[in-house]
Amino acid sequence: MNATLKITKIGNSAGIVLPKELLAHLGAQVGESLSVVTTPGGIELSAAEPDFDAQMAVAREVMARRKRALRELAK
Numbered sequence: 001m002n003a004t005l006k007i008t009k010i011g012n013s014a015g016i017v018l019p020k021e022l023l024a025h026l027g028a029q030v031g032e033s034l035s036v037v038t039t040p041g042g043i044e045l046s047a048a049e050p051d052f053d054a055q056m057a058v059a060r061e062v063m064a065r066r067k068r069a070l071r072e073l074a075k
Contacts (some may be wrong), residue, residue: 001025 005016018026026047028034033048063070 001022003019003022005018007014007016023029026045028047034051035046035048037044037046053075
């Protein structure tokens with residue numbers, strides 16, 4: 001799907017309106033979060049995975065506890 005979207009001023013920020021077809025393609029609905037990743041070719045939008053935040057919190061905790069071991073492994 002190729003679409004041209006217009007950037008709109010929203011208060012002190014800017015935003016875009018996503019058409020229904022694009023939301024359906026992403027598997028997202030109004031009110032849900034999207035994941036944004038910067039790529040060499042631009043940006044990539046995808047539906048946020050509900051477990052991702054919990055998994056990242058556990059990973060950060062492990063990395064904080066095992067900081068020295070991870071530093072040694074990185075050498």
